Amino acid sequence: MLRQNDPREISPHGEGLVKGVAVDPVIFGFHEGRLKVLIIEHTNTGLYALPGGYIQEKEDLDEAAKRILTMRTGLSAVYLEQFHVFGKYDRNDAGVVRQILIGQGFSPAEEHWSLQRFISVGYYALVDYTRIELTPDPTTGRCEWFEFDQIPPLILDHRLIIDKALATLRINLDQLLIGFNLLPELFTMGDLHTLYETILDKKLLSTNFQRKMLSLGILERIEKKKTGKAHKAPYLYRFKSTT
Amino acid sequence: MLRQNDPREISPHGEGLVKGVAVDPVIFGFHEGRLKVLIIEHTNTGLYALPGGYIQEKEDLDEAAKRILTMRTGLSAVYLEQFHVFGKYDRNDAGVVRQILIGQGFSPAEEHWSLQRFISVGYYALVDYTRIELTPDPTTGRCEWFEFDQIPPLILDHRLIIDKALATLRINLDQLLIGFNLLPELFTMGDLHTLYETILDKKLLSTNFQRKMLSLGILERIEKKKTGKAHKAPYLYRFKSTT
DNA sequence: AGAATAGTGTCTCTAAGACATTATCGC
DNA sequence: GCGATAATGTCTTAGAGACACTATTCT
Structure with missing residues (x-):
């Protein structure tokens, strides 16, 4: 070929x-x-x-x-x-x-x-x-x-x-x-948030964004990620594959 | 050609x-x-x-x-x-x-x-x-x-x-x-309602359907149509062309 | 403690669903 | 008046937007 x-x-x-x-x-x-x-x-x-x-x-x-x-x-x-x-x-x-x-x-x-x-x-x-x-x-x-x-x-x-x-x-x-599909297997809510804001080219309130995403029931929360940064560590999420 | x-x-x-x-x-x-x-x-x-x-x-x-x-x-x-x-x-x-x-x-x-x-x-x-x-x-x-x-x-x-x-x-x-585009120039709300129900293949409550359509602001109400039928005559509507 | 970001709680406002009520036509 | 369909009003509920508040981590 x-x-x-x-x-x-x-x-x-x-x-x-x-x-x-x-x-x-x-x-x-x-x-x-x-x-x-x-x-x-x-x-x-x-x-x-x-x-x-x-x-x-x-x-x-x-x-x-x-x-x-x-x-x-x-x-x-x-x-x-x-x-x-x-x-x-x-x-x-x-x-x-x-x-x-x-x-x-x-x-x-x-x-x-x-x-x-x-x-x-x-x-x-x-x-x-x-x-x-x-x-x-x-x-x-x-x-x-x-x-x-x-x-x-x-x-x-x-x-x-x-x-x-x-x-x-x-x-x-x-x-x-x-x-x-644009993110690695594990990602934070912040990653997803930035992704949406970038693609749609508009601001989304993070609080409402999180609520909406979680309400879809397609995210699986893993554990906290230790970033080494001076702030609260975010959860990691995985996209639930087709059930 | x-x-x-x-x-x-x-x-x-x-x-x-x-x-x-x-x-x-x-x-x-x-x-x-x-x-x-x-x-x-x-x-x-x-x-x-x-x-x-x-x-x-x-x-x-x-x-x-x-x-x-x-x-x-x-x-x-x-x-x-x-x-x-x-x-x-x-x-x-x-x-x-x-x-x-x-x-x-x-x-x-x-x-x-x-x-x-x-x-x-x-x-x-x-x-x-x-x-x-x-x-x-x-x-x-x-x-x-x-x-x-x-x-x-x-x-x-x-x-x-x-x-x-x-x-x-x-x-x-x-x-x-x-x-x-599937309807004649003038049509009743009932026509539009039936059209949506047929295409989407599901029932839509006529009262809510009408409210939604009117709220879009794309319909122009003309006059009552005398159908000769034994019930209230419906209004006719026209689709407002691009303003 | 304080800075920085993550995450939760809650109030408001709008839109959708359900259904009761009123209007109009011909008989 | 009565049957039939058109149109309106309103109660309830779900979801979106805005924003205050709490939580966690490191310096």
Whole structure:
């Protein structure tokens, strides 16, 4: 099986790949009170993009997204959900894609399929920042975390994809209770509080926030954590898995 | 410009069309307290399906969905929203598609692109049943309203697409206040009440429902409607357009 | 003791649920 | 008046917001 970031995948003929459709995952992380997004810098180009990939002929769309994500992050069990398809007919930019291919050592023909029209399926993923090992890939480019408000200009409509991903995350955060996927297994109420405030970009009174979270009955209180700091030690919580 | 349901569109070469991607709109209507869906019967096959179509090379995905919808319903301004992409690699069934093409008088080659893998973008539309003129199309097949709980078995994964569409509609009904798109311009509180009960499939106390709707400030009360029935005449309401 | 953060208790206000009451129409 | 449905009023309850108060840890 070819790896997604194997240069042969994007070779002149693109055997074994579905043409005209790409998968672009927006991978969210959370660390020290900051929302992060995983961005790739394409080798020798200075061009930043989402760590996207293509679909293999005998692979479900969801599996393709999962494979690409695992390759980038090294994690297999993460929260991953499709949220939107981007299908403007002129959203691809042959000049930019050509630049990327050249940066990888290819000289794509005029008619190369990756220069043609593309539809992109957007996924968003929530990962535990502390368990991530970024997989370096000298051919495609380095993957790096960026703080959400420090993301550099991106190619094509990738910025639009990220914004739509965050909008979807905001809507689903309360409904689907998916925020826990951004935290380590054990976390404090303060961690969770900061996470919610960061994603929703608004203040939440900690007292009411705690009451609401506890009333959901999905948190398991562990023991006090000795932080070594000069204040009361917080409890640790674990997210109760599906009962 | 070729019409979507022009047989040439699905001709051996499919010039001018994006290959490997289809658009399948789930068109909802509401009449006499029943939720309806528009289903096509492919000519000479007895096969039922969503009234889907293909995307033209120079056409945005959203425009393609709009074009297909307008073609089927005769309406141009309707609520239309993308909700999910269906991308299982084996979701297409060459045997079924071949049957459909044969029913239209074609003998597709083994390698015909429409027999290959397909990704389908699901849209759902809310239309005013009273303003619909179904566009008959002898080549593709007749389009007809079915009550939601009387939909016949459909080809491929179209039943799954419909179920996901309804699930999305249920979630968005309260949030996005889109139910009005299923009603005529003027309607009674009872109409709206029945609509909500039907879509959400649960009883709502009419008194509380009315209070909630009125408190939203999006309804304009017109005058009493004389129904000729032996009871108090209800008010008519109009949905306040964006102020 | 005092600073700093964690966690609890409680008052208020709003919105939802349940149900009683009044209004209007045609017979 | 009577049956039927529309519309309003109001009591109760659940949850959100605001804020005062207590608890724990280290210096």
